[in-house]
Amino acid sequence: MDAATLWKRYRDWLYYHEELEVYVDISRMSVEPDLIDHLTPRFEKAFQDMAKLEQGAIANPDEDRMVGHYWLRDPDLAPTPEIRQEVIDTLAKIEAFVGQVHSGQLHPPGGDRFTDILSVGIGGSALGPQFVADALAPLDAPLAIHFIDNSDPAGIDRTLGQLGDRLSTTLVFIISKSGGTPETRNGMIEVQAAFAQAGLDFSKQAVAITGVDSKLDRQAQSEGWLSRLPMADWVGGRTSELSAVGLPAAALQGIDIRAMLAGAKAMDAATRVADLKTNPAALLALAWYAAGKGQGEKDMVILPYKDSLLLFSRYLQQLVMESLGKERDLDGNIVHQGIAVYGNKGSTDQHAYVQQLRDGVPNFFATFIEVLRDRPGDSIEIERGVTCGDYLSGFLQGTRQALFDNQRDSITITVPEVSPYYVGVLIALYERAVGLYASLVNVNAYHQPGVEAGKKAAATVLSLQQKAMAVLKESNKPMSLEELALAAGAPDQVETLYRILRHLHANGRGITLVGNLGRPSSLQVSAV
Numbered sequence: 005m006d007a008a009t010l011w012k013r014y015r016d017w018l019y020y021h022e023e024l025e026v027y028v029d030i031s032r033m034s035v036e037p038d039l040i041d042h043l044t045p046r047f048e049k050a051f052q053d054m055a056k057l058e059q060g061a062i063a064n065p066d067e068d069r070m071v072g073h074y075w076l077r078d079p080d081l082a083p084t085p086e087i088r089q090e091v092i093d094t095l096a097k098i099e100a101f102v103g104q105v106h107s108g109q110l111h112p113p114g115g116d117r118f119t120d121i122l123s124v125g126i127g128g129s130a131l132g133p134q135f136v137a138d139a140l141a142p143l144d145a146p147l148a149i150h151f152i153d154n155s156d157p158a159g160i161d162r163t164l165g166q167l168g169d170r171l172s173t174t175l176v177f178i179i180s181k182s183g184g185t186p187e188t189r190n191g192m193i194e195v196q197a198a199f200a201q202a203g204l205d206f207s208k209q210a211v212a213i214t215g216v217d218s219k220l221d222r223q224a225q226s227e228g229w230l231s232r233l234p235m236a237d238w239v240g241g242r243t244s245e246l247s248a249v250g251l252p253a254a255a256l257q258g259i260d261i262r263a264m265l266a267g268a269k270a271m272d273a274a275t276r277v278a279d280l281k282t283n284p285a286a287l288l289a290l291a292w293y294a295a296g297k298g299q300g301e302k303d304m305v306i307l308p309y310k311d312s313l314l315l316f317s318r319y320l321q322q323l324v325m326e327s328l329g330k331e332r333d334l335d336g337n338i339v340h341q342g343i344a345v346y347g348n349k350g351s352t353d354q355h356a357y358v359q360q361l362r363d364g365v366p367n368f369f370a371t372f373i374e375v376l377r378d379r380p381g382d383s384i385e386i387e388r389g390v391t392c393g394d395y396l397s398g399f400l401q402g403t404r405q406a407l408f409d410n411q412r413d414s415i416t417i418t419v420p421e422v423s424p425y426y427v428g429v430l431i432a433l434y435e436r437a438v439g440l441y442a443s444l445v446n447v448n449a450y451h452q453p454g455v456e457a458g459k460k461a462a463a464t465v466l467s468l469q470q471k472a473m474a475v476l477k478e479s480n481k482p483m484s485l486e487e488l489a490l491a492a493g494a495p496d497q498v499e500t501l502y503r504i505l506r507h508l509h510a511n512g513r514g515i516t517l518v519g520n521l522g523r524p525s526s527l528q529v530s531a532v
């Protein structure tokens with residue numbers, strides 16, 4: 005394509021929202037006019053689907069739930085006065101709680117002020133708060149945040165070690181919509197044990213953020229925890245950052261949550277427009293469709309050229325992959341849908357995997373996130389007339405060009421700055437794009453049946469471990485793996501058993517393994 009044609013194409017496709025000061029450029033994506041014609045009726049349906057969802061339709065038929073994250077930033081859109089009031093009351097409760105913590109009215113038993121937050125949660129109950137903290141928390145945040153988002157003992161120790169003596173002034177958030185996620189439960193029990201060991205009263209420093217009347221909610225109530233903040237049934241984990249999941253921690257760190265909500269609300273309005281070329285989320289959905297032929301054939305590589313947006317790709321990974329990665333479509337057909345998402349940040353990635361993006365397997369499209377303002381205040385010149393920020397900007401343009409020259413497509417999203425408002429804008433933009441794309445490819449974006457399989461299998465493994473240990477304690481002679489599996493009632497689970505025993509052995513957990521560890525059939529196992 006010659007320069008004049010490309011420049012025309014750029015101008016034809018460029019989306020700019022004057023009030024929001026946000027640009028979306030899909031001119032470097034191969035979108036054929038035929039595709040637009042083909043998708044126009046589907047987009048009409050997608051816009052209608054989103055309108056129905058915002059009006060309170062059951063958008064998640066499997067779970068018989070409404071999907072209402074849009075109401076969080078504009079309660080007037082809520083489908084009933086009760087939900088509207090629920091949103092307003094929860095925000096008021098969050099702000100009152102934050103005010104009391106900041107003023108010291110709510111304080112730990114052993115100090116005047118809380119100094120830290122320890123946020124325990126996983127998936128949607130962690131990724132939003134992590135992204136927002138990394139993007140926006142000021143260096144002198146009133147409270148510093150730490151996360152436990154896994155069942156990894158060493159990871160938990162590391163986080164607790166970082167807190168050290170400040171555990172006595174740490175506010176603990178246990179965040180789980182369902183209130184029953186094992187990793188979060190495990191993290192909570194570990195933290196409770198650390199409190200007990202330090203002679204501290206966990207309940208005086210703990211806050212439950214969970215669905216009303218969940219197991220966690222009931223526990224917090226019966227143990228008299230410091231506070232309980234409600235998660236609405238109609239907010240999904242991966243769209244919960246602007247709910248009680250993300251707002252309390254953000255506000256405690258001194259982040260302007262009203263600005264985050266305002267940014268999301270403004271982007272919601274911009275993406276409500278039922279017209280493909282003037283709706284930035286629809287443009288993204290169209291570009292994704294064009295790249296992967298509506299079947300996720302190309303991965304989405306997110307390249308924010310700003311350090312503070314580093315975790316955006318991890319956040320989007322859940323939002324996009326848990327929403328779109330589905331075996332069946334809404335009619336029950338097997339479709340194996342999804343778009344793989346990964347990314348890090350530019351220009352750092354230019355010295356890592358951009359080599360493959362430029363020259364290697366062409367199985368992706370890139371999304372550049374450009375931030376116009378380099379830093380608050382002026383920059384020094386690195387060379388005559390050139391700043392560090394000019395370099396970053398040049399690297400972005402250069403990589404975009406180099407990819408295009410080698411037939412690698414890219415989208416560019418441009419925002420003026422990284423601020424609470426624009427984090428809200430970006431979250432809302434992608435939430436809507438995912439909703440629209442899901443409608444284009446006819447999948448339910450709001451359930452996650454696939455996650456259950458791994459959870460069930462893990463429960464089976466732990467149950468086998470308990471049975472095997474019980475058998476070993478009863479037995480007075482060493483057994484082979486096959487004998488033990490048979491005695492534990494799982495003759496076809498020898499490999500699983502071998503791996504369980506190897507792990508127990510490595511941790512000195514009451515078994516002896518004699519034989520060659522690399523030759524399972526040589527092993528004899530007994531209880532210590």
Ligand SMILES: O=P(O)(O)OC[C@H]1O[C@](O)(CO)[C@@H](O)[C@@H]1O
Pocket residue numbers: 126127128129179180181182183184185188241242326452455
């Ligand atoms: O907030 P919860 O209920 O603990 O769930 C955490 C995460 O687990 C999932 O349900 C998947 O297992 C996610 O969808 C969710 O964000």
